[in-house]
Amino acid sequence: MHRRTLLHCLLLLCLLVPIAACSREPGDESTLDRVLARGILRVGTEPEFKPFESKNEHGEFVGFDIDLVRELAGDLEVELEIVEMAFPALIPSIRQARIDLAVSGMTATAERAKSVSFTDSYFETGLCLLVGADAGIESADGFGDRQLAVKQGTTGQINARRLFPNARITVMRTEGACVNEVVTGRADAFLYDQLSVLGASRAHPKTTRAILTPLTKEPYAMATPHGDAKFVTRLNEFLTAIRKDGRYQTMRDKYLKDLPDGSR
Numbered sequence: 263m264h265r266r267t268l269l270h271c272l273l274l275l276c277l278l279v280p281i282a283a284c285s286r287e288p289g290d291e292s293t294l295d296r297v298l299a300r301g302i303l304r305v306g307t308e309p310e311f312k313p314f315e316s317k318n319e320h321g322e323f324v325g326f327d328i329d330l331v332r333e334l335a336g337d338l339e340v341e342l343e344i345v346e347m348a349f350p351a352l353i354p355s356i357r358q359a360r361i362d363l364a365v366s367g368m369t370a371t372a373e374r375a376k377s378v379s380f381t382d383s384y385f386e387t388g389l390c391l392l393v394g395a396d397a398g399i400e401s402a403d404g405f406g407d408r409q410l411a412v413k414q415g416t417t418g419q420i421n422a423r424r425l426f427p428n429a430r431i432t433v434m435r436t437e438g439a440c441v442n443e444v445v446t447g448r449a450d451a452f453l454y455d456q457l458s459v460l461g462a463s464r465a466h467p468k469t470t471r472a473i474l475t476p477l478t479k480e481p482y483a484m485a486t487p488h489g490d491a492k493f494v495t496r497l498n499e500f501l502t503a504i505r506k507d508g509r510y511q512t513m514r515d516k517y518l519k520d521l522p523d524g525s526r
């Protein structure tokens with residue numbers, strides 16, 4: 263009887279070992295395991311999106327998103343490596359495994375979610391308009407065939423045609439170039455995220471004005487390799503933890519003091 267049990271156990275072991283070995287194929291490994299093994303978390307960002315990410319006068323990365331991933335790397339007990347790139351390069355870089363995740367004030371959209379997986383949202387805002395001080399625009403209605411600037415690859419560009427069906431659209435590579443279109447009067451408005459519009463209107467009070475009424479919902483989230491549930495679960499645990507232990511509130515107080523309506 264004893265012998266039989268032993269035999270059964272051995273047989274089971276023989277069956278299970280190959281299965282276990284198979285499930286550890288390198289291709290199936292979670293990015294989380296790779297990050298922990300490497301001891302470095304590689305995060306992609308475009309540091310041109312205040313107050314979420316920018317570079318200070320010493321060339322250091324600063325902002326809400328930067329603090330967020332610093333805390334994350336600390337919790338994972340790994341080093342943080344920030345990889346700077348243009349916003350439209352972030353998703354392709356995740357897919358090519360050049361970075362482990364992107365944090366860049368990125369809106370979680372259904373379309374993007376076909377090629378990357380998003381964490382829970384850590385901030386919600388909306389798109390709105392920066393208008394020329396003399397453009398005579400009071401609201402998004404009646405924009406007609408005026409000139410609208412949008413930043414390439416952003417939800418501003420993605421939503422422009424739907425929100426402003428008759429607008430003439432200029433696509434620029436940077437936020438600065440879009441703001442400049444409005445400042446110089448070449449464009450009547452710039453469609454972009456609320457806090458950036460607010461910041462631009464304060465930087466150019468004579469030539470621009472913010473119409474902060476949100477025209478869309480923009481939930482910001484971290485973007486990760488597609489379908490890596492283990493990694494996303496760990497990141498969501500981190501987001502829950504910082505909301506509970508007060509670190510999230512500290513970051514909000516530091517970077518996101520005065521929020522327009524519709525942001526939370």
Ligand code: GLN
Pocket residue numbers: 308311349366367368369370413415416417418455480
């Ligand atoms: N939230 C916008 C988007 O996801 C803009 C982000 C950005 O320019 N950093 O497209």
